[in-house]
Amino acid sequence: xxxxxxxxxxxxxxxxxxxxxxxxxxxxxxxxxxxxxxxxxxxxxxxxxxxxxxxxxxxxxxxxxxxxxxxxxxxxxxxxxxxxxxxxxxxxxxxxxxxxxxxxxxxxxxxxxxxxxxxxxxxxxxxxxxxxxxxxxxxxxxxxxxxxxxxxxxxxxxxxxxxxxxxxxxxxxxxxxxxxxxxxxxxxxxxxxxxxxxxxxxxxxxxxxxx
Amino acid sequence: xxxxxxxxxxxxxxxxxxxxxxxxxxxxxxxxxxxxxxxxxxxxxxxxxxxxxxxxxxxxxxxxxxxxxxxxxxxxxxxxxxxxxxxxxxxxxxxxxxxxxxxxxxxxxxxxxxxxxxxxxxxxxxxxxxxxxxxxxxxxxxxxxxxxxxxxxxxxxxxxxxxxxxxxxxxxxxxxxxxxxxxxxxxxxxxxxxxxxxxxxxxxxxxxxxxxxxxxxxxxxxxxxxxxxxxxxxxxxxxxxxxxxxxxxxxxxxxxxxxxxxxxxxxxxxxxxxxxxxxxxxxxxxxxxxxxxxxxxxxxxxxxxxxxxxxxxxxxxxxxxxxxxxxxxxxxxxxxxxxxxxxxxxxxxxxxxxxxxxxxxxxxxxxxxxxxxxxxxxxxxxxxxxxxxxxxx
Numbered sequence: 001x002x003x004x005x006x007x008x009x010x011x012x013x014x015x016x017x018x019x020x021x022x023x024x025x026x027x028x029x030x031x032x033x034x035x036x037x038x039x040x041x042x043x044x045x046x047x048x049x050x051x052x053x054x055x056x057x058x059x060x061x062x063x064x065x066x067x068x069x070x071x072x073x074x075x076x077x078x079x080x081x082x083x084x085x086x087x088x089x090x091x092x093x094x095x096x097x098x099x100x101x102x103x104x105x106x107x108x109x110x111x112x113x114x115x116x117x118x119x120x121x122x123x124x125x126x127x128x129x130x131x132x133x134x135x136x137x138x139x140x141x142x143x144x145x146x147x148x149x150x151x152x153x154x155x156x157x158x159x160x161x162x163x164x165x166x167x168x169x170x171x172x173x174x175x176x177x178x179x180x181x182x183x184x185x186x187x188x189x190x191x192x193x194x195x196x197x198x199x200x201x202x203x204x205x206x207x208x209x210x211x
Numbered sequence: 212x213x214x215x216x217x218x219x220x221x222x223x224x225x226x227x228x229x230x231x232x233x234x235x236x237x238x239x240x241x242x243x244x245x246x247x248x249x250x251x252x253x254x255x256x257x258x259x260x261x262x263x264x265x266x267x268x269x270x271x272x273x274x275x276x277x278x279x280x281x282x283x284x285x286x287x288x289x290x291x292x293x294x295x296x297x298x299x300x301x302x303x304x305x306x307x308x309x310x311x312x313x314x315x316x317x318x319x320x321x322x323x324x325x326x327x328x329x330x331x332x333x334x335x336x337x338x339x340x341x342x343x344x345x346x347x348x349x350x351x352x353x354x355x356x357x358x359x360x361x362x363x364x365x366x367x368x369x370x371x372x373x374x375x376x377x378x379x380x381x382x383x384x385x386x387x388x389x390x391x392x393x394x395x396x397x398x399x400x401x402x403x404x405x406x407x408x409x410x411x412x413x414x415x416x417x418x419x420x421x422x423x424x425x426x427x428x429x430x431x432x433x434x435x436x437x438x439x440x441x442x443x444x445x446x447x448x449x450x451x452x453x454x455x456x457x458x459x460x461x462x463x464x465x466x467x468x469x470x471x472x473x474x475x476x477x478x479x480x481x482x483x484x485x486x487x488x489x490x491x492x493x494x495x496x497x498x499x500x501x502x503x504x505x506x507x508x509x510x511x512x513x514x515x516x517x518x519x520x521x522x523x524x525x526x527x528x529x530x531x532x533x534x535x536x537x538x539x540x541x542x543x544x545x546x547x548x549x550x551x552x553x554x555x556x557x558x559x560x561x562x563x564x565x566x567x568x569x570x571x572x573x574x575x576x577x578x579x580x581x582x583x584x585x586x587x588x589x590x591x592x593x594x595x596x597x598x599x600x601x602x603x604x
Binding site: 002062063064065082083084085086087088180184185186187188189190192196 | 371373403404405406407408410411433475495496497499500501502
C-alpha cells in the first residue's frame with residue numbers, strides 16, 4: 001500500500017500538530033520533533049512527512065505531491081487553493097486583525113495597509129466599502145505604521161503582546177484562525193479509507209475523547 | 212514590473228509539445244478516438260473563437276478564466292474555454308434537425324487563463340462526448356460506461372469515478388433551510404470542499420438539532436453499499452427521492468455494463484453554479500493531483516441556444532491522462548541512411564523500400580552533418596552509403 005504523504009508546517013504549528021498525532025495513537029519516533037530533515041519517513045505507520053513553510057502547505061496539497069496537510073486558516077484564506085478542508089484541529093488559535101498607532105485615522109485619499117496577507121486584506125477592506133492600497137511585507141509588519149510606511153497593518157494576533165510592545169492597538173477583528181487538516185481532492189477519493197480514519201482519530205483528540 | 216521578454220518566453224500557462232510527447236499524445240488520442248467512434252459518436256470541430264455574448268456566457272467556466280479579444284467590429288470574442296457550449300450551439304442551431312438523440316465527440320484544445328501562477332496549463336487538449344436530446348438514465352449510464360472504456364482503451368487501469376446527483380443535495384438543502392439563497396450557501400461550502408466551514412455554518416443556523424444532524428450526516432455518506440439508503444433516510448417528504456431512484460437505476464445499468472467496479476457513489480458531489488442538473492461525475496487516477504475528467508447532465512444549457520432538450524457528456528483532460536499513464540518514450544524511432552553523393556541513388560532506393568513497408572526512415576547527406584558520431588548516436592539502425600559502391604557497412 002502506498003504511503004500517505006503529509007505536508008506539515010515548520011515552526012509552532014508543527015509541534016502542536018505532532019502532539020495531536022501522537023495523542024491520536026500515531027507511533028512517531030521520539031527524534032521526530034527536533035529533526036532538521038525536510039522529509040521524514042515513518043515506515044511503521046506507512047507515513048511520510050514533508051516539512052514546508054506554513055504558507056506553502058496548501059500548494060503542495062493542491063498539486064497532489066502531498067495527500068494531506070496541516071495548514072492555518074489564515075493561509076487557506078490567503079492562498080485560496082483547491083483542497084478539501086476536512087477538520088478544524090483547533091490548535092494554534094489566533095486571529096487576523098487590523099492594527100495601527102493609537103488614536104489615528106486612516107488617510108482619506110489613499111489609505112495604506114501593510115500585510116503578509118494581501119488577498120485577505122484587500123477583500124476585507126473591499127467588503128467594508130473602503131478602497132485601500134496594499135503594501136506586501138514578509139515579516140515584522142509592526143514596523144510599518146511606526147515608521148510611517150502605512151496607516152494600518154493586517155496581521156496575525158495571538159496574545160496581542162507584539163502589538164503592545166510596539167505601541168500599536170487593534171482596530172478591527174477580521175476573523176478567527178485555527179489550523180485545519182486539508183486533503184488533495186484526488187487523494188481524498190483514492191485513499192479515502194486511510195484519510196478518513198486519520199480524520200476521525202484526530203477528531204476524537206480535538207473533542208477530548210480518549211481511546 | 213515589466214522586463215523585456217526573452218526570445219524563448221511563452222505567455223503564462225502556454226506549453227510546447229516536443230516530438231516524443233506529441234507522438235505519445237497522438238497514440239493515446241487515436242486509441243480514445245477509436246473507442247468513442249465504435250460507440251457511434253461522430254467527431255466534429257468548432258472554431259477556436261466564439262462570441263463572448265453567446266458561447267462565453269453559456270460556458271460553465273468562470274468569466275475571469277476566459278481569454279478575450281475584440282474583433283474588427285468591436286465585439287468581444289473568447290477563445291473557447293470548453294467544447295460543451297460550442298457543440299450545444301451547433302446542435303441546437305443545426306444538427307438536431309437531422310437526428311435526435313445526437314451523439315457527438317470532439318478532441319480540441321481549450322483555453323483557460325491562469326490567475327496566479329504556473330503549474331497548470333492555460334491551453335490543453337480535451338477529448339470528450341456529448342449525448343444530446345436524451346434525458347434517460349440509460350444515456351447517463353452510457354456516458355459513464357463509455358468513459359470507462361475510453362480510459363481503458365488508452366491503457367489506464369487504475370482509476371475511480373465518483374458519481375452523484377445534484378438533485379438530491381439541492382432538495383435536501385431546500386427541505387432543511389427553506390430558501391434557494393440559503394441552500395446556495397451550503398452548496399458553496401460543499402463545492403469548495405470546505406467541510407469545516409460547512410459544519411460551522413450548519414451550527415450557526417437556527418435549526419432543530421435533528422435538522423442539523425441531517426445536514427452533518429451528509430458528509431459521512433460514502434461507499435457503494437447502502438449509500439442510497441442512508442441518503443434517503445435524510446430526506447423528509449417526497450422531494451429528492453426521484454434523484455435517488457435515478458442513481459439506483461444508474462447503478463443497475465452500470466452493473467449491466469460491467470463497469471461498477473470503477474464507480475463510487477458520492478451523494479454529496481456537487482458542482483459550482485447551476486450548470487449540472489442531474490447525475491454528475493468526476494474521474495480520478497493515481498499519481499495525478501487533479502481530476503482527469505468530469506461530466507454529467509446539463510439540461511438547461513441547450514435552452515440558451517433555443518432548443519428545449521436535455522443532454523449529458525464528459526470531457527477527459529489529455530494532459531492529465533498522459534501524466535496518469537506515465538508511459539515510457541515510445542521506441543519505434545526511424546532508421547537512418549547516411550549517404551555521400553556517389554551513392555545517393557542506392558540510398559534513395561533503400562529508403563523507398565522502407566517506406567513501402569510503412570517503416571520510418573531518414574535519408575541524410577553526410578555532408579550536411581557536422582558531427583557524425585553525435586548524429587548517429589540516437590539511432591539504433593544505421594545504413595551508410597558512403598564512398599565507392601560496395602563499401603556499405
